[in-house]
Amino acid sequence: MITSETYSKSQISSDPFENDSEKYKMIAENVTISYGGVPAVKDVSMKFKEKSVTALIGPSGCGKTTFLRCLNRMHDMTKNAKVEGKVMIDGIDLYSKEIDPIYHRRKVGMVFQKPNPFPTMSIFDNVTAGLRLNGVRDKRILNEIVEDTLKMAYLWDEVKNDLKKPAVELSGGQQQRLCIARALAIQPEVLLMDEPASALDPIATQKIEETINELKKEFTIIIVTHNMQQAVRVSDYTGFMYLGDLIEFRKTKKLFTDPKNDLTAKYVQGQFG
Amino acid sequence: MNNIEKRQEYRALFKQNVQKRLIVDKIVRIIIISCVIAAIIPLGSILLEVFKNGIAAISMEFITQVPGSVGSGTGGVGPAIQGTLIVVGLASLMGVPIGVLSGIFLSEFGDNRLARSVRFFNDVFMEFPSIVLGIFAFLVIVLVLGHFSVWAGAFALALIMFPIIARTTEESLKMVPVTYREAGMALGLRKWVVTMRIVIAAAKEGMVTGIMLSVARIGGETAPLIMTILGSSLFFANMNTPMDALPLRIWRLSMLPYESAQLQGWGAALVLIFIILGINLGLRTLVLHKKETMEILKTLKEKIGGRK
Numbered sequence A: 001m002i003t004s005e006t007y008s009k010s011q012i013s014s015d016p017f018e019n020d021s022e023k024y025k026m027i028a029e030n031v032t033i034s035y036g037g038v039p040a041v042k043d044v045s046m047k048f049k050e051k052s053v054t055a056l057i058g059p060s061g062c063g064k065t066t067f068l069r070c071l072n073r074m075h076d077m078t079k080n081a082k083v084e085g086k087v088m089i090d091g092i093d094l095y096s097k098e099i100d101p102i103y104h105r106r107k108v109g110m111v112f113q114k115p116n117p118f119p120t121m122s123i124f125d126n127v128t129a130g131l132r133l134n135g136v137r138d139k140r141i142l143n144e145i146v147e148d149t150l151k152m153a154y155l156w157d158e159v160k161n162d163l164k165k166p167a168v169e170l171s172g173g174q175q176q177r178l179c180i181a182r183a184l185a186i187q188p189e190v191l192l193m194d195e196p197a198s199a200l201d202p203i204a205t206q207k208i209e210e211t212i213n214e215l216k217k218e219f220t221i222i223i224v225t226h227n228m229q230q231a232v233r234v235s236d237y238t239g240f241m242y243l244g245d246l247i248e249f250r251k252t253k254k255l256f257t258d259p260k261n262d263l264t265a266k267y268v269q270g271q272f273g
Numbered sequence B: 001m002n003n004i005e006k007r008q009e010y011r012a013l014f015k016q017n018v019q020k021r022l023i024v025d026k027i028v029r030i031i032i033i034s035c036v037i038a039a040i041i042p043l044g045s046i047l048l049e050v051f052k053n054g055i056a057a058i059s060m061e062f063i064t065q066v067p068g069s070v071g072s073g074t075g076g077v078g079p080a081i082q083g084t085l086i087v088v089g090l091a092s093l094m095g096v097p098i099g100v101l102s103g104i105f106l107s108e109f110g111d112n113r114l115a116r117s118v119r120f121f122n123d124v125f126m127e128f129p130s131i132v133l134g135i136f137a138f139l140v141i142v143l144v145l146g147h148f149s150v151w152a153g154a155f156a157l158a159l160i161m162f163p164i165i166a167r168t169t170e171e172s173l174k175m176v177p178v179t180y181r182e183a184g185m186a187l188g189l190r191k192w193v194v195t196m197r198i199v200i201a202a203a204k205e206g207m208v209t210g211i212m213l214s215v216a217r218i219g220g221e222t223a224p225l226i227m228t229i230l231g232s233s234l235f236f237a238n239m240n241t242p243m244d245a246l247p248l249r250i251w252r253l254s255m256l257p258y259e260s261a262q263l264q265g266w267g268a269a270l271v272l273i274f275i276i277l278g279i280n281l282g283l284r285t286l287v288l289h290k291k292e293t294m295e296i297l298k299t300l301k302e303k304i305g306g307r308k
Helices: A064-070 A101-107 A123-132 A139-152 A172-185 A202-215 A228-234 A252-257 A262-268 B002-016 B018-057 B060-064 B078-108 B113-126 B130-145 B150-174 B178-186 B191-219 B223-228 B246-255 B259-288 B290-307
Strands: A024-035 A038-049 A053-057 A081-089 A108-111 A190-194 A220-224 A237-242 A245-251
Touching (some): A024 A064, A038 A053, A038 A064, A038 A237, A053 A228, A064 A190, A101 A108, A108 A172, A108 B178, A123 A139, A123 A172, A139 A202, A172 A190, A172 B178, A202 A220, A202 A228, A237 A252, A237 A262, A245 A252, A245 A262, A252 A262, B018 B259, B060 B078, B078 B113, B078 B150, B078 B259, B113 B150, B150 B191, B150 B223, B191 B259, B246 B259, B259 B290
Parallel strands (some): A053 A220
Antiparallel strands (some): A024 A038, A024 A081, A237 A245
């Protein structure tokens, strides 16, 4: 067992963007998140380049999901959760007092670990929920978006004839792809994915990964995954987290082939986790 | 090796009392079934008794006419039926929105001191004897106005109604998994939109049950109505005169020493049960099977239109 004492913070290197002037979509600065005073994420700073895929990897309980959720202010709903530090999106601090998180959540789509389609709605209504409930009524636009996003999520062929069917009648994997379509329907600029493929079979996983590669052209994607092969396949940058610390954050290829940190090396070689 | 032996031992432990567990399972099952039967017997026998005694009294005259002269066995409970519908309807108009909104507040915004005290007083309120609420309505409305009033009756019933609805609404909303709320928030929806369009949609069934419980409860309330609408033998005239209601009529008829009057009392009780049942089924179909109901209405319309 590797405890927090066995590595020192000085080892941590966390900037894959040495002396470049890239355009960043999101920047997290010194983010600390604690639940009831116990920190789950400690002083994490990361930058997310526009139109890139960033993967967050690390063993269970390392704070990946907690960190991902703060990028969308999802902790607002959690009792006892406290977020410190700055999260910038397009140069605006998401946590500053004057900011209404609603507008930023519309820029940031999120796909959760467990599929969570709205139980009372049909497939069509689920995909369009974010639009309809925000006041979009135009049938033609809604129809277009449903077809477009369901195709992006590789679900269209399976459901195009039963769009009126209740969403809960779909299989788990189909439900997850529906949730991806639902997140895409609000036309976000950033897509947060919390282990989106953990409930999918290998073929559906492959489809999702193809989707991610396709979406990368338009979206900034941040994905939490347990599956290191997946991180290698889909991401441009990878951050390795351990016990709430960001241990190493570099270009994916470099992190996996030439890790600077012992802990990262051990993790990517499968020696613990 | 040691581990394997241990495991064998554990397995043996599980195997040795299979017989005993099966017997316990059977006993528990028998207890549960007998409890259900014990609960159904009084309910069933009340319904049966009311039906048996009341059905003879029911006729067109009985449900449409004013009461005849005492003991004659003529006339009906028309004013009482009308009065019950009016007073329960008015009470629901006041009690349902307040109850539902308080329930939403308690469940969705209820993580503060205000909500905790509201919840506490709500629970206390629910346990209040209904006659106390009747006296309260009597004091603040009837005495102030100087006459019996339909408003006072509806107000007293609404007071009985809303804590029940608030509590059941809160409980059914709390049953909705937080993941649906998260999904809604992540779509950039405002909290009230998430609450009204997603959470409530998922909790509809429990909320309707709560509302129906409260309607059934106030439909049978007698004491608060004595203090507020008094009772009458005439049809509804205006809001400021006494009015009849089925529980009041049942109570009066059953106190009379004439067999014909008591028979009418049974009849009135049966009518009340049918009204509550009707409201229950009606509301359920309307809210929970909205689409199906609309389709049935549509086809009916088409058929009628086609005949013309």
